[in-house]
Amino acid sequence: MCFWEVVGQWCLELAGTALNSFCPVETLLLTKFGGKRRSRRWRTGGGLIYASWGRFLGFCRRFRTLGVKVFEKGQARPIFPRKLPHILVTDVAGEVVEVGEGVKNFKVGDKVVAMLSYGNGGGLGEFAAANAEMVVARPSEVSAAEGAGLPVAALSAHWALTKDAEIKLDGTGKQKNILITGASGNVGLYAIQLAKLENAHVIATCGARNIELVRSLGVNEVLDYKTPEGEAVKSPSGRKYDFVIHSASQAIPWSVFEPNLSTNGKVIDLTLGPSSLFTFVLKKLTFSKKTLVPLIISLKGENLDCLVKLVKEGKLKTVIDSSFPLSKAEDAWAKRLDGNNTGKIIVEH
Incomplete structure (x- = not known):
């Protein structure tokens, strides 16, 4: 062994x-x-x-x-x-x-x-x-x-938020506007809860049958992804997104995300296809303030331990x-x- x-x-x-x-x-x-x-x-x-x-x-x-x-x-x-x-x-x-x-x-x-x-x-x-x-x-x-x-889904959400979006999970940071696509998926369900620990303003996309579920986890605004508003991922309150956790199974082109981002907005893409890789490289080469990055996780036991402790404390389910x-x-x-x-x-x- x-x-x-x-x-x-x-x-x-x-x-x-x-x-x-x-x-x-x-x-x-x-x-x-x-x-x-x-x-x-x-x-x-x-x-x-x-x-x-x-x-x-x-x-x-x-x-x-x-x-x-x-x-x-x-x-x-x-x-x-x-x-x-x-x-x-x-x-x-x-x-x-x-x-x-x-x-x-x-x-x-x-x-x-x-x-x-x-x-x-x-x-x-x-x-x-x-x-x-x-x-x-x-x-x-x-x-x-x-x-x-917890392991794959919660670790993915944790890494996207704490490393790529620099969320601290203790409520001490400046409030951020975060869009979570595919919010009723397993990564999305954990991402909502973790983002709310930082008091982020969370906007979520999901299917109509799961709207009440994501609301129960603390989401501030919900978009039905099958509606015109959901397809455009526009915040109902008109907010621009500081970060997007893109975990939806369906592809969303950069042209849809870009006008909804804040000046230094970032899309953290968990779907990783040829189009997102092209956008990632293009934004790097052009020094764009608005960026897209693929989620690349370094699996660490300490992060899994952090998540288990959050469940113990009733802060994550x-x-x-x-x-x-x-x-x-x-x-x-x-x-x-x-x-x-x-x-x-x-x-x-």
């Missing part, structure tokens, strides 16, 4: 199971590009299981738009998945059952939240191995379901759409592919 790995087994009643014995492991595998998936129970012995965590795990919108389609069509190979069969999902929470040599911060029985590597995945199953640097303690006030929803048992993981994955959920889909073992 890797020196820095922490092995977790996310079934509380099996917390004492020895991993160096033969043990049945249930997983959901991607076996063929183009959407072929199947469930499998296998037996692993003669060492530690490097398969999958299964206690609670969450799907997120960004994983769906950039992950599900990319994973299932093989568009990101050879970066990820590294090989087939591949055990899906990276966001997990549960209980540690064994630690690797040199791991000092965790012990058997610790409740934790973790993000697995994109290349290895491993979330949809009973066991997994994780790099200790991306594992953080989960206090009793934070449920496993709440914690499992995970919106949960539905829950499935691990035996129905394929149904959960199919629902995520359909894209009709609002909030996290949780798989529980």
Whole structure:
């Protein structure tokens, strides 16, 4: 086992199971590009299981738009998945059952939240191995379901706001006008809450059925993205945006954003396509005050720990759409592919 790995087994009643014995492991595998998936129970012995965590795990919108389609069509190979069969999902929470040599911060029985590597995945199953640097303690006030929803989506929102938009999350900064597109998606739902911690004036776009949900999280103005006003992303109060967190699945051209930006307005783009890359380069070359930057995240355990603490303090919550048992993981994955959920889909073992 890797020196820095922490092995977790996310079934509380099996917390004492020895991993160096033969043990049945249930997983959901991607076996063929183009959407072929199947469930499998296998037996692993003669060492530690490097398969999958299964206690609670969450799907997120960004994983769906950039992950599900990319994973299932093989568009990101050879970066990820590294090989087939591949055990899906990276966001997990549960209980540690064994630690690797040199791991000092965790012990058997610790409740934790973790993000697995994109290349290895491993979330949809009973066991997994994780790099200790991306594992953080989960206090009793934070449920496993709440914690499992955090890693990809909340880390994306946190990085976009604290690094690219320089939000401090403590209410001490100057009020900013922030537009969040795709606000009812998983990144958007976290971004709303984090932006409000800085007392930002938040304008959000979403579908009509989710307007009340985003309002309940503190949004100041809401635009139905299917209306002419929503398509133009114009603030109903006439405000210009200091920052835009563009997390909507549909593309919005720079020509729509630009007239709505303040003098030094910045679009932080999570969608990252050829058009946005071209705009990013063009604005750099022309020294434009109005800019677009792609979201490039440096994953850090300290940021995940910050998010877990915000949940503990009641300042951040995970919106949960539905829950499935691990035996129905394929149904959960199919629902995520359909894209009709609002909030996290949780798989529980």
